[in-house]
Amino acid sequence: xxxxxxxxYLFIVCPVILSAQESxxxxxxxxLFSGDIENGGYGCFSMKVSPILNKAQLFLGGYGGWFIxxxxxxxxxxxxxxxxxxxxxxxxxxxxxxxxxxxxxxGVMVEYTYNSSKLIHFTGNLLLGAGxxxxxxxxxxxxxxxxVSDAQADSFFVGEFGANVELNVSSFARVAVGGSxxxxxxxxxxxxxxxxxxxxxxxxxxxFGTF
Numbered sequence: 001x002x003x004x005x006x007x008x009y010l011f012i013v014c015p016v017i018l019s020a021q022e023s024x025x026x027x028x029x030x031x032l033f034s035g036d037i038e039n040g041g042y043g044c045f046s047m048k049v050s051p052i053l054n055k056a057q058l059f060l061g062g063y064g065g066w067f068i069x070x071x072x073x074x075x076x077x078x079x080x081x082x083x084x085x086x087x088x089x090x091x092x093x094x095x096x097x098x099x100x101x102x103x104x105x106x107g108v109m110v111e112y113t114y115n116s117s118k119l120i121h122f123t124g125n126l127l128l129g130a131g132x133x134x135x136x137x138x139x140x141x142x143x144x145x146x147x148v149s150d151a152q153a154d155s156f157f158v159g160e161f162g163a164n165v166e167l168n169v170s171s172f173a174r175v176a177v178g179g180s181x182x183x184x185x186x187x188x189x190x191x192x193x194x195x196x197x198x199x200x201x202x203x204x205x206x207x208f209g210t211f
Contacts, residue, residue, distance in 0.1 A: 040067035042209025050201035057083040063109045070116040077127055078106025087135045088191030105131025105158045116211060119168050127160045133189055156187040174207040
C-alpha cells in the first residue's frame, strides 16, 4: 500500500502542486511593460566636444522619439561636425590649398531614464547607425577648372553609448550633462583611420517634450 501511495503522490499530486505554483509564478512575473502603457515623447538638441584627428572638435545635432512609461525612449538621432578641420598633409592639394574634412553620423537610438520623476536622475543611451566623411574645397578659393566633384569620401559604421546626469527644469524641459564614447569601423579615407574619428565626447543636451 505504501508503494501505491508513493506512486500516486509522484504521478498525480506532485504535478497538480507544481502546476499551481507555476500559475502563481506566471501571475507574478515581472515584465518591462505591464498594465496600461503611458506614452510620451521628446526631442533634444545636443552639443558634443570630441577629438577628431587628435584635436577637440564641436559636433551639433540631436535625437528624439517615443517615451514609454517614463522610462524608455525609442527613436533616432544624428550629429554633424561643425568645426573646420584641414585634411591631413598626405591628401592632394588644389592650387596649393588643403581640403577640409566634413563628417556626420546618425542612426537608431534608445535611451533609458532612471527615476524620471526625481529632480536629478540618470540616463543611459545607445546609438547604432552609420556616417560619412569627405574631403571638400571652398569653391571660391580654387580654380573652378579643377574637377572637385571627385573629392574623396567614404562611409563607416558607428556605435556610440553614453551616460548623463539629468535635471528636470520644468514639466516639459530638461537639461543633461554627461559623456559618451563613439566607435567607428570601416572608414577607408586617405590619411585617416577608424581611430581618428573614434573617441570620447563631453555632451550637453537640452530636452523638450512630454515626459
